[in-house]
Amino acid sequence: MKKKAAPPEIRNKRAGLKEMAERGTEHEAQIAITKLKALENLYDFSGSMTEALPNLFDDVHITRVDGHHSLKVLTVEPSEIEIGSYVKWAFLDRFQVDSFWRKLKSGKTELHMYVDSVSGEQLRAVGNHIHKSFRAIWGEFSNSGTINNGQRAPFLSGVYDGMMGGGRPEGVRVPSAHGASQPRKRRGVKSSKKPSEPVVGIHPYELGLALGEKIAMKVPPKSLPEELRKLIAS
DSSP states (O other): OOOEEOOHHHHHHHHHHHHHHHHSOHHHHHHHHHHHHHHHHHEEOOSOOOOOOOOTTTTOOOOBOOSSOOEEEEEEOGGGHHHHHHHHHHHHHHHOOOOEEEEOTTSOEEEEEOBOHHHHHHHHHHHHHHHHHHHHHHHHHHTSSOOOGGGHHHHHHHHHHHHTTOOOOTTOOOOOOOSOOOOOOOTTOOOOSSOOOOSOOSOHHHHHHHHHHHHHTTOOGGGHHHHHHHHHHO
């Protein structure tokens, strides 16, 4: 199968993995080498690189610290812990730095990491951007009146994969979407005899991929619902 030409954001990710393979710990280097092989099996890196697009992760440089004092990088409401998990996974995938949750008496949950103050400030900015973006995108998609429970997982998986720089590698299955998209019934409104056509004609995973790429390109969260509406209408 012919490889896809590597876009600028994928080339940037490859450069970051190469640096991790050369300068990281033995464990980090092994992870980076594995990710490099997967990336190079999927994309073609031949040819010159065009001007790199802005990328959410490029200017973040992590300095780990030892000890018992951790820094808060994200705070989420109880109902948003799933969205917060995408932030946690992104940090682990992109920077090979683990994090942990700390629940507060208020019911909110904080994501903590053992990094220095400069790293913490950068990670907070990235984490808040991801959190707000996922919340805006899912809020618009779930209110479109055309989804069911079987579409949540593939949609959000697509958003995450698109944000991290690509779709599923060859041989890895895309999450399936169960059931057809049908408008929700409103109370007091009689359904028409003619069934409504689904508004979302694109697979939820593919739709999520396109939106995830926009998150990585630093499109403001408040602009993402409109981007979603354009994709659904196209």
